[in-house]
Amino acid sequence: MVVAEEQALEQVLAQYRGSRGALIPVLQAAQDIYGYLPREVLRRISLELKVPLSKVYGVATFYAQFHLKPRGRYIIRVCLGTACHVRGGEKILQRVKEVIGVAEGETTPDLRFTLEPVACLGACGLSPIMMVNDHAHGRLTPDLVPKILDQYQ
Secondary structure (H helix, E strand, C coil), X not given: CCHHHHHHHXXXXXXXXXXXXXXXXXXXXXXXXXXXXXXXXHHHHHHHHCCCHXXXXXXXXXXXXXXXXXXXXXXXXXXXXXXXXXXCHHHHHHHHHHHHCCCCCXXXXXXXXXXXXXXXXXXXXXXXXXXXXXXXXXXXXXXXXXXXXXXXX
């Protein structure tokens, strides 16, 4: 662990030490610090909060918000909702996979991108749409995908 990250985690653990119901906020804070939940961090949380490691893993694997593997700097979410499906969302997803070279749910080896298809982004008027972190890219065609992803270095 990097010293700054370790110190940040220590502050979080100190804040919640002895508190009931602290597991989820501590996991959220730890994930904010590391970008995911490394195994050694889960062990430390278990020891510091006096919660069995099996319960820590159980919570971390139950909620979709928690990630046990490193994620990319840029999270690509391609909408596969009804409007996007009708207007070519699958073609957008396929083109993203070709450009970054990973399958759905995977992260590129350089930790640049993580690809996550989603059921709906709630922007049907912009369909087909994808988001890269907090930036929406709508009314896409497969030809636009490489140019958009080149913006994210």
